[in-house]
Amino acid sequence: MSSVALDLERLVPGGVETDVSLQRISRWRIGGSADVVVRPRNVDELAAVRCWLHENGQRSVVIAGTSNLLFSDSGIRAPVIQLGSSFSSVRVDETSIDAEAGAWVPGVARLSMAHGLSGLEHTCGIPGTIGGLVCMNGGSMRRGIGEVITRVQAVAPDGSIVSMTKDECHFAYRRSAFQTNGLIVSNVKLQLDATLDRATIRREMLRILRDRRRKFPQNLPNCGSVFVSDPSMYEQYGPPGKVIERAGFKGTSVGGAYVSPDHANFIINRGDATSEDVLSLIRMIKSAVASETGYSMAVEARYVTNDGLIQEI
Ligand SMILES: Cc1cc2nc3c(=O)[nH]c(=O)nc-3n(C[C@H](O)[C@H](O)[C@H](O)COP(=O)(O)OP(=O)(O)OC[C@H]3O[C@@H](n4cnc5c(N)ncnc54)[C@H](O)[C@@H]3O)c2cc1C
Structure with missing residues (x-):
């Protein structure tokens, strides 16, 4: 274990993992490995971890279910704080x-x-x-x-x-x-x-779940809706999925990433996608939609860089 991992292990005994495959733990099944992941179990452990990182001048990044994150292919060198079960x-x-x-x-x-x-x-x-x-x-x-x-x-x-x-x-x-x-x-x-x-x-929840099951791709690695719906674009052209579909992207692939044939606002990892594949597809869609509609669609998913910065795409 590195000295950072050993010090964090002292603060969160049994809660530190090293050389963690982000491909394994992320929803999109994409990413290199994280040097250190620490999983505090209560607010005191979280506070102690933050205080130690602060005093030692270490940048860190917080992640949780990873359902909105695209991790860099080269992984993360900064300590990762993951809050979960x-x-x-x-x-x-x-x-x-x-x-x-x-x-x-x-x-x-x-x-x-x-x-x-x-x-x-x-x-x-x-x-x-x-x-x-x-x-x-x-x-x-x-x-x-x-x-x-x-x-x-x-x-x-x-x-x-x-x-x-x-x-x-x-x-x-x-x-x-x-x-x-x-x-x-x-x-x-x-x-x-x-x-x-x-x-x-209960009835309302079941209705919502049925509706989502019908509309969204199931059991394939994805990060939910990639683009945020803009109310004025919605009014003029419809939701992002429809706009992307009209721009001809349903099923389009770059490397191992492709636009879902069921719902065009979802990008699926076929199994071997890299974060660069996903980023290229996003850029292509964004630029085609901007030239067809004049709207620059905001991306809902966030990109986590190698040094632990969370960036808008
Ligand atoms: C199939 C699917 C369907 C989805 N449907 C929807 C939907 O209908 N509506 C919707 O809004 N989203 C949806 N999402 C996206 C995602 O589920 C949400 O954004 C979710 O809230 C992210 O939670 P997470 O725990 O996975 O956070 P992560 O993806 O791990 O992190 C997301 C962001 O939150 C930050 N963060 C995490 N925990 C904390 C914390 N404790 N304190 C401060 N910052 C924190 C991270 O740094 C990151 O910037 C969907 C995703 C998938 C895969």
Whole structure:
């Protein structure tokens, strides 16, 4: 183990892995290897890790379910902090839910339904963690998780713990302050609505899941919708999937990556795709759509560089 890995292992005993294949752990099944991945199990371990990295001048990167990330083919040299199932306790208190960052979104949505609480129906098919969802202000049907958030607890780069109101999180469509402020979400408080009965909430979730199963490619490595839907482009030309389809990209491939023949806003890894293949396909689509419509589509997925920077594509 490197000396960084040994020091992190001291702070998170049994929670450090070295030379981790990102191809193995990522949703897109793409990426080189990460030198060190540390998986804190509670806010104190997370704070201790951040404090140590800060004091030792080490840049790090936070990842979670990896369902919105494209990793560099040359891997990541900076230490990776991954929040997942070992940091995922969830507590329901009357009409509110307190969830740790690593809690699995569909699980939290199901739990809310079991308690007759609505507001999370649109998230029930999103394969990520609460922390990732808050950072991306993810959701479906043009909604975002930010709508039901009352408070977010986060850990600053120096290891201090901060508590933020919803306003301080600056939620906007697929945007939040956590994309730029360097804070790592550790815990989220959601305020839900108790006016609908359990059966109605369940029916709505099943309808959403059926709809997603019908529209989206299943069981193939992908990162969900690649491009963000722009309301004015939507009004003039339709959603990104339709626009990309009209531009003739359904089924188009570069290396091992191809545009899904089912839904053109999905890029699939055939098995041997590299991040360069995906980036080339994205650039080709973006430029063709811009010259046909005048709209420069924003990319929802993020690229993780070799030195641990998370970049817009
Ligand atoms: C099949 C499929 C369907 C999808 N459908 C949808 C959908 O309907 N709607 C939607 O919005 N998204 C969708 N996505 C994208 C993705 O699931 C969401 O963006 C999700 O919220 C990302 O969560 P994650 O845990 O996987 O985060 P990751 O992909 O690991 O990380 C995403 C970003 O969040 C940051 N991050 C992660 N955890 C934290 C934390 N604790 N604190 C601060 N920052 C953090 C990371 O640094 C990164 O910038 C889909 C993806 C797939 C594969």
